[in-house]
Amino acid sequence: MVLRTELRRSIAPWAGLALVVVALGFLFLLSGPWWKAPAPWTAHSTTTALWLRFLLVFLWPVVVGAGAIQGMRDSRSGVVELLATTSRPGWQRAAKLAGAVGGLSVAGFLVVFAVGAVEILAHDGFFSLGFMPVLLVGSLGVLAGSWLGLAVGRLLPHPLAAPGAAVLAFVLTILCWMSLETGVDPVLPARVGPLAPTLAEPRGQMVTTTVSLDLGQAAWFLGLAVTAFLLLSARSVRARLLSLLPLVAGVAVALPLFPAVPADALTIDGVAGRQVCDGPICVSELHRERLAALDRPGREALAMLAKLPDPPARIEEQVAAPSVTGPGPRDPHVVYLDFQRNDVLLTAGAGDLRLAVLSGAGVPSCLRPSVGSLPDQAARAIAAAYFTGKLEPLPEYTRNWFKREFPAVEQVWAKFRALPPEVQATRIAALRRSLLTCEGEPLDTLVPGALR
Structure with a gap:
């Protein structure tokens, strides 16, 4: 009462x-x-x-x-x-x-x-x-x-x-x-x-x-x-x-x-972040439904990346929170996909998922999430195009912005394709090392002085 x-x-x-x-x-x-x-x-x-x-x-x-x-x-x-x-x-x-x-x-x-x-x-x-x-x-x-x-x-x-x-x-x-x-x-x-x-x-x-x-x-x-x-x-x-x-x-x-x-x-989180794997491809429990969609394009991309020296053998979703001050995790033997920061991948089809794995020759950007860089995206897009034979905008949240700059990137791609095959392979390997160590300018390893 x-x-x-x-x-x-x-x-x-x-x-x-x-x-x-x-x-x-x-x-x-x-x-x-x-x-x-x-x-x-x-x-x-x-x-x-x-x-x-x-x-x-x-x-x-x-x-x-x-x-x-x-x-x-x-x-x-x-x-x-x-x-x-x-x-x-x-x-x-x-x-x-x-x-x-x-x-x-x-x-x-x-x-x-x-x-x-x-x-x-x-x-x-x-x-x-x-x-x-x-x-x-x-x-x-x-x-x-x-x-x-x-x-x-x-x-x-x-x-x-x-x-x-x-x-x-x-x-x-x-x-x-x-x-x-x-x-x-x-x-x-x-x-x-x-x-x-x-x-x-x-x-x-x-x-x-x-x-x-x-x-x-x-x-x-x-x-x-x-x-x-x-x-x-x-x-x-x-x-x-x-x-x-x-x-x-x-x-x-x-x-x-x-x-x-x-x-x-x-x-x-031990529940949402728990890995769900099918062979070499793993996603989080939170995004379990993406495992089936990623399986075929992921295996195809790993097969393409196998021509690299010391190639990656696994694809894993990045479960740690994306850093706001530095680059995400990187491992020469693992391709990390970030479904949290790059939520475009949550609805991407097989082609875009394969492109995301091939981006940067299997290595993510070294830039902070809040930083957009045309040379960085151009380098990673050209690296993916090296394996597929076709230059395409990467499936990222800045795709529309990148499309506006696409003609300039196509010119860089044309210069890269004009190089002898063995030179292309050497420069893709150099770009991969640059992204793994976050040292140097990735695009300069492909076409020195491009987009300047």
Whole structure:
């Protein structure tokens, strides 16, 4: 009965609703990175949970601020002294309020994930239970933030307490996010980053949080939640000081478990990233349906590449998240295909799949994903044409841009074809070495001075 009253009289329903509206507003009204390769939020349930954790950059301050507004209720009503004289223990009344506000805030967080789950099913995405640790730790972080706001509102019943708590939570969350985000100059050490429930943007569809990160954050948010609840119900200075012990214990347990570098916060998802192979050709469980499509063109391409010195013998999908600062993995004996960054391959036919394997003589580009280079694409396209006899735009996300520059590339191709066969073979081998070591200009190894 008391809990039902709190649900009606408190800010709890509005806190949960605000979280849902803000989160879905970001996801459906803004064309953010969550819609795009390499990690669309409807591709995999764990990716959906990771994007939701990223959105806590904006959601957690809302939760903390809403809790602070509710925490000032008794002071605004002028009943603090009256309630202090009642015989009922303070923790019982605090439990009803904390349960209502914290419970509906967590419910709002879970509703957003439920919408994401519907989107996954509607877009034929991959669903596994690997999202559970990511979502549960995020829910615990939301609960801790809600109770922290309640405690702040009760201890500092000032009109500026709620907006101040929200702004401070936003600033601290941004600083923690920066320490985990690749390519951003951090202000705080990486070990401090997980103290906020937000995570860096997922850079791939087959990554998840590490066990140590989950355990560390669970211990920290549990300690924070217990301390916030004790502060909410404590009536003496001594009790408030003792309330800080769970917080200290949580920090002591969590910090050694937190990653020393941002890259250690995420790892390959053991379910979605598991290899599914048919002979020398392997794809991830996430893209199992591509194995049949890749089988025949992949074997044909490997047979063509066999004329190279020390040729590749396998084709594997790259399951690691694509790097934003450097080239992807390379191995002289393996041709890596990146279905995450280059999502054109998810619907490519046999011809384009064969061309993707032959691109760069079986070696991917050395450039960062955000860098487009005509000489780089020209070199890899000419290398593929060496085996097929026909110059074609590569099946990549920049194909349309490359088509506009195609006449200039055709002139380079004509010069290369005019070379004696043994010279062509030598230069293709040199291009392959250049791409494997990421040293030199690949196009210059084929036709020196081309496209300058």
